[in-house]
Amino acid sequence: MNDHGDDVQPELPGRARRRLRSSRLIQYLLLQAVIAVAGVAVLLQSLPGPPAQYQVTAFQLTEAGAERAVTLPYFSPLRNAMNDPPRFRGHFVRPAGEASRAWSVFLPRFTNGVEVTVNDVVILDSRRDPAANRPDRNTPAIAVIPASVLRDGDNAISIRLFIWGPITGFLDRIWVGPDEALRPTYNLRTLVFVTLPVVFSSWQAILAVILGIMWVMRRHEPAYGVLAAAMAVGVGQAFLQTPMGETPFSRFNVILISSAPIESALVLVFALLLSGWKWQRYAWIIFIPGIALALAGLFGNQALVRALFLILAVPMVGISLLIMAVVTARSALQRQNVASFLLGCAVTIMLTCWIVDLLSVFQMMPNRIFTARLSYSAMLVAIGAGLTWRFARALNQVDGFAGRLVTQVREAEEKLKASFAREEERARAAALARERTRLMRDLHDGLGGQLVSIVALSERGNGSAGIGDAARAALKDLRLVIDSMDDIGGDLMLALGSWRERAMAQLRPHDIALDWRAVTAQGLPVHPELRPWHVIQIVRLLDEAVTNAVKHAEARRITVRIETLAGADGLKRGCITVEDDGKGFEITPDGGAAGAAKAARGLRNMRSRAARCGAELELSSCAQGAHKGTRVRLTLPHRFPDSDGAAG
Amino acid sequence: MNSLSDGPRAEAITVVLVEDDAPTLWRLQDALAKAGYQVRAAGTLAEARACLAQGAPKVLLTDLQLPDGHGVDLIRETRRRFPDTEIMVISILGDEESVISAITVGATGYLLKDAFPTDIAATVRDLVAGHSPISASIARFIVRRTQSTPEPPPGPVLNTTKLTPREIDILWGIAKGFSYAEIASHLGLSRQTVPGHIKSIYRKLEVHTRGEAVFEAVQQGLIKL
Numbered sequence: 001m002n003d004h005g006d007d008v009q010p011e012l013p014g015r016a017r018r019r020l021r022s023s024r025l026i027q028y029l030l031l032q033a034v035i036a037v038a039g040v041a042v043l044l045q046s047l048p049g050p051p052a053q054y055q056v057t058a059f060q061l062t063e064a065g066a067e068r069a070v071t072l073p074y075f076s077p078l079r080n081a082m083n084d085p086p087r088f089r090g091h092f093v094r095p096a097g098e099a100s101r102a103w104s105v106f107l108p109r110f111t112n113g114v115e116v117t118v119n120d121v122v123i124l125d126s127r128r129d130p131a132a133n134r135p136d137r138n139t140p141a142i143a144v145i146p147a148s149v150l151r152d153g154d155n156a157i158s159i160r161l162f163i164w165g166p167i168t169g170f171l172d173r174i175w176v177g178p179d180e181a182l183r184p185t186y187n188l189r190t191l192v193f194v195t196l197p198v199v200f201s202s203w204q205a206i207l208a209v210i211l212g213i214m215w216v217m218r219r220h221e222p223a224y225g226v227l228a229a230a231m232a233v234g235v236g237q238a239f240l241q242t243p244m245g246e247t248p249f250s251r252f253n254v255i256l257i258s259s260a261p262i263e264s265a266l267v268l269v270f271a272l273l274l275s276g277w278k279w280q281r282y283a284w285i286i287f288i289p290g291i292a293l294a295l296a297g298l299f300g301n302q303a304l305v306r307a308l309f310l311i312l313a314v315p316m317v318g319i320s321l322l323i324m325a326v327v328t329a330r331s332a333l334q335r336q337n338v339a340s341f342l343l344g345c346a347v348t349i350m351l352t353c354w355i356v357d358l359l360s361v362f363q364m365m366p367n368r369i370f371t372a373r374l375s376y377s378a379m380l381v382a383i384g385a386g387l388t389w390r391f392a393r394a395l396n397q398v399d400g401f402a403g404r405l406v407t408q409v410r411e412a413e414e415k416l417k418a419s420f421a422r423e424e425e426r427a428r429a430a431a432l433a434r435e436r437t438r439l440m441r442d443l444h445d446g447l448g449g450q451l452v453s454i455v456a457l458s459e460r461g462n463g464s465a466g467i468g469d470a471a472r473a474a475l476k477d478l479r480l481v482i483d484s485m486d487d488i489g490g491d492l493m494l495a496l497g498s499w500r501e502r503a504m505a506q507l508r509p510h511d512i513a514l515d516w517r518a519v520t521a522q523g524l525p526v527h528p529e530l531r532p533w534h535v536i537q538i539v540r541l542l543d544e545a546v547t548n549a550v551k552h553a554e555a556r557r558i559t560v561r562i563e564t565l566a567g568a569d570g571l572k573r574g575c576i577t578v579e580d581d582g583k584g585f586e587i588t589p590d591g592g593a594a595g596a597a598k599a600a601r602g603l604r605n606m607r608s609r610a611a612r613c614g615a616e617l618e619l620s621s622c623a624q625g626a627h628k629g630t631r632v633r634l635t636l637p638h639r640f641p642d643s644d645g646a647a648g
Numbered sequence: 649m650n651s652l653s654d655g656p657r658a659e660a661i662t663v664v665l666v667e668d669d670a671p672t673l674w675r676l677q678d679a680l681a682k683a684g685y686q687v688r689a690a691g692t693l694a695e696a697r698a699c700l701a702q703g704a705p706k707v708l709l710t711d712l713q714l715p716d717g718h719g720v721d722l723i724r725e726t727r728r729r730f731p732d733t734e735i736m737v738i739s740i741l742g743d744e745e746s747v748i749s750a751i752t753v754g755a756t757g758y759l760l761k762d763a764f765p766t767d768i769a770a771t772v773r774d775l776v777a778g779h780s781p782i783s784a785s786i787a788r789f790i791v792r793r794t795q796s797t798p799e800p801p802p803g804p805v806l807n808t809t810k811l812t813p814r815e816i817d818i819l820w821g822i823a824k825g826f827s828y829a830e831i832a833s834h835l836g837l838s839r840q841t842v843p844g845h846i847k848s849i850y851r852k853l854e855v856h857t858r859g860e861a862v863f864e865a866v867q868q869g870l871i872k873l
Contacts, residue, residue: 440743448740449669452761456671475762479741483785487792497784497825509764516825523824 024333032329032348039352043371047192050106050185054177056157059088073109075363076161076169080303085115086169088159092176096152103150105157106182107141108189109172109368113162114141120156121149127162131194135167136260138369140189144179166306167361170368193374200377201238207384208232223273227383230266233259234376258297261316262290267379268320271343275331289316314358317372321351339386346382350375429487432532436485443478451475476502480543484535492574492636493523495535496542496562503546503558510550512558519563524574527640534640537609538576541617544606545578545632553582553630567638574636581629584621610634614641661776662686662703666696666710666722667738672761676709676738676768683769693717697725704730707772709759711738712746720753727754727854734775744789748806748853756780756850779843780850787822790853794819810852818845 049055061070063078063086076086094103105116105124112135116124124143126132132139157176163169175182208231215225237259265286273279289312297305328344331337353375360368451471458468479502488494504514542560549555561577603619610617614637621630663685667673673689680687688705690696693716699705708726712719723735736757737750747758757780759771771781794808794816811819814835821831828842837845 437745440741440745443741449672452740453669453671455762456669456675459675460671472762475740482741482743486785486788488788489792491824493824494784494788497788497823500825501784505760505763505767508767516827516830518824518826518830 021333025329028329028333028344032325032344035345035348036352039349039375040356043353043356043369046367047108047189047369048185049108049173050175050177050182054092054175054181056090056092056174056176059090059159062087062089072171072173073367074171075368076163076171078163078169079167079306081161081163081169085160085162088161088171090157090159091154092157093154094150094152098178099147099150099152102144102147102179103177104142104144104179104182106175106177106186107159107172108174108185109138109140109170110161111135111167111170111368112164114171115160115162116143117158117160118145118155119149119151120158121146123149136370136373137197138189138193140186140193142179142182142186145176164306166309168363172367196377197238197374200374200380201235203377203384204231204238204380205235207380208235211387222279223270226266226273227270230263230270233263233266237263258290258293258313260290261293261313262287264317264320265290268324271324271327271347274343275327275340277327286320289313314361318351318354318358321347321354325351338389342382342386342389343379346379349378432485433487436482439485440482443482448475448478451478476506480536480539484532484539488530488535490526490528490530491524492527492530492535492538493518493562495539496523496576499539499542500560503543503560506546507550507558512550512555515557515559517559517561519561522564523562524576524636525564525572527636529640529642531640534613537613538615538634538636541606541609541632541634542576542578544602544609548602549578549580549582549630553580553584555580555582555629557581565635571638573638576634576636577631578634579629579631584623584628584630606632612641613637614639660686661707662688662705663707663709663772664688664690664696664699664705666690666693666699666708666714666719667761668692668711668714672738675765676759676761679765679768680772682765683772685769685772691715693719693722696722700726700729704733706732706734706776708733708735709738709772710735712750720749723750723755724753736771736775736781742783742785744786747783747786748789751786751850751853752806754854756847757782758786774843778847780847782819782822782846782849784823784825787819790849791816791819791823806853808853811849815845815849815852818842819849822846 057072059070059072059074061068061074063076063081064084070088072088074088078086105118107114107116107124107126110126113127113133114124115122115127123145124141126141129139129141131137132141155176157174159171159174161169161171175185208228211224211228211231215221215228218224268286269279269283272283293305293308293312296308325344325347328340328347332340332344350372353371356365357370357372359365360370451474454471455468455475458471480499483498484495486494500514500516507514546558549558557580559577559579561575561579563575563577564572565575567573606619607617616635618633618635619631620633622628661684663680665673665676665680665687667676667689668691670691673691677687677689685707688699688702690699693714696710696714700708708723710719710722714722719737723737726733726735735750735755736759737747737755738761739746739758740761742758742760747755750758757771757775759768759781763771774781790806790808790811793806794811808816817835818831821834826834829839831837832839832842
């Protein structure tokens with residue numbers, strides 16, 4: 001039941017629910033604001049640099065034919081400067097005695113490419129490094145200055161800044177100094193801006209595979225397919241490099257620039273689908289910027305592509321992020337689930353980074369470190385966590401469902417069994433009733449009438465009372481057989497009711513009183529397993545007890561006690577006691593009656609009948625005293641045996 | 649038991665006895681005559697009708713299987729012609745097959761053919777006094793019919809819908825072998841009212857009024873079968 005706990009909205013009146021929802025919205029927005037502020041604060045922290053003494057900031061810049069003094073960092077107004085790149089000329093001093101140490105030039109950040117010359121010797125051209133060529137990555141560069149080039153004292157350094165768009169050129173402060181002083185900072189930047197994105201891209205590749213498999217197995221959930229496509233595009237963008245220079249493939253490479261809008265469009269579609277939105281035809285407009293950019297890359301020139309990138313891709317990413325922020329916020333508030341909440345936080349982080357990047361493009365930030373791409377990793381982590389959460393929850397639900405199903409199937413099976421048994425029981429009872437009706441008619445038409453005639457004739461003849469008694473006994477037994485075949489629904493009291501009548505009719509001519517005492521209110525427990533042959537055995541046993549009292553004991557009163565007793569094992573057992581106030585007899589040690597062989601046979605009969613029903617028979621007799629008489633006590637079993645106990 | 653002393657009162661009571669088995673007829677006739685009843689005996693349906701033509705008896709005792717017809721018809725006729733006549737069926741086994749079919753046409757009890765003479769006289773006396781006899785097995789049959797079952801059980805048709813819960817309780821008590829006194833004390837009744845309840849139960853199980861109503865309704869087209 002608790003599997004759905006997070007989907008159940010508590011039943012609240014409208015006003016209270018509105019208040020709850022608005023308070024949740026405020027809490028959510030506050031949290032996102034805190035995340036955004038924290039993000040900005042982190043982004044404003046400048047990365048640690050090498051010792052300031054090696055920093056070189058004063059340069060003489062030759063740009064577009066004009067020459068002037070500048071201090072780094074420098075934002076160039078140019079978007080394209082390949083043939084006549086801005087040239088920075090500066091000086092640095094190597095103290096004497098440093099010759100034994102290798103010196104390096106460290107350029108933490110530049111767009112798009114640099115060529116570094118020391119003392120008129122080119123020591124670095126970043127255009128040869130594809131990874132460094134991408135303006136969206138903050139790839140640092142370091143170059144060791146050959147010892148032969150350096151001299152003690154003043155050295156000349158010249159940097160040419162190649163700019164090929166889509167954003168304006170930029171050159172951060174540079175450091176020239178001993179390699180071991182610069183290298184740690186370089187390594188740190190490489191780790192954060194080169195290695196970490198590769199790690200995240202690998203993670204993205206794994207996600208693409210997992211999501212692809214999930215979509216293949218679950219075609220009805222297109223959200224996974226869309227996200228897998230987004231991941232695949234991201235991986236392609238990360239690992240396919242864009243070398244400078246015109247190669248036959250460079251035109252296709254240009255398509256890669258459209259990856260950002262396509263990927264963001266795909267992720268947006270995923271977020272929409274995840275929040276329960278149904279795909280609409282008009283939604284293709286989401287992909288228009290990306291497709292337009294790709295087509296421009298294929299058929300236009302690079303300059304056009306780069307120009308379009310700024311007006312298509314960057315806003316597309318931002319708009320996607322904004323829509324996702326709204327959608328995930330709604331989803332998180334309505335469904336109150338962890339996946340939407342994590343995604344919402346990730347979107348906020350990304351949006352913050354995107355805004356900061358935009359500001360830095362427009363030179364409103366002191367530096368130019370792009371973090372949007374890096375923060376995308378936050379989103380990937382959120383997506384991974386959310387998916388795992390959903391997967392685990394789905395597994396739990398499946399387990400719960402399977403468990404419920406097993407229980408239900410078992411219940412249904414038991415019900416079926418019970419109803420089958422009931423049906424069988426009913427069919428058996430109906431068959432018995434039909435058989436009984438048939439038997440009754442036969443006996444009624446034949447044997448019964450003849451017996452009655454015998455009774456009547458013997459009475460007229462006067463001298464043959466024995467025949468009359470025998471015929472009467474036969475009739476009585478006939479009635480018992482018919483009676484015991486009736487369906488009494490396991491209530492032995494119904495059989496005893498008829499027996500009482502017959503016993504009274506039998507005792508009346510002998511002037512023996514029958515004292516009938518149902519001690520417990522409902523008499524005897526109901527035994528659904530009670531069968532006609534059990535009833536016959538019990539009634540004949542009781543008949544025998546009464547007949548003994550009439551014939552041998554000279555009793556004046558017979559008492560029948562019917563009660564339900566709780567045994568030592570806590571089970572209820574019926575108990576029937578037949579007691580007379582006659583002369584009693586001696587009971588031999590083996591349980592038989594001392595005296596007439598006939599009486600002994602009668603007692604043996606009673607014992608055998610009790611045993612066949614699984615009942616206990618207790619005989620006691622007392623020839624003298626206040627308690628003289630015979631007592632037959634029959635304790636019924638808790639459950640009557642299915643088969644004849646004496647057969648074995 | 650002491651029925652002979654009731655002679656003067658019983659003298660006025662006429663009993664029509666219908667039984668085709670001669671020895672059985674004799675012993676029943678003897679038992680009743682000794683108790684002081686005025687008995688008119690018949691061996692066939694025709695003889696029985698002739699006896700009834702002489703005037704309304706107080707009591708009609710009849711067997712069901714007769715050489716020239718069925719006792720059920722005799723009971724139905726008598727019930728219609730002489731509503732004040734008490735009718736009992738003579739049964740060999742006291743089984744519900746014969747007893748219930750007699751009850752549904754107007755009998756209010758049964759007599760076992762092998763009953764002791766004193767019991768025969770006592771039963772008739774009780775019947776005249778308004779105490780309809782009922783056996784545990786008949787009571788059991790009736791109450792089991794009051795319990796709803798998916799399909800009609802075998803045996804004679806019986807409509808128990810008119811019985812009140814109290815009457816059903818009384819029948820349960822009888823079926824389980826309780827005496828009238830025990831039933832009366834369980835149900836908070838006066839002991840004397842129990843036999844009256846039993847007669848009322850028999851009357852409610854009589855089917856002819858209802859059957860005629862249905863017949864009438866069908867004839868008039870009120871009910872489509």
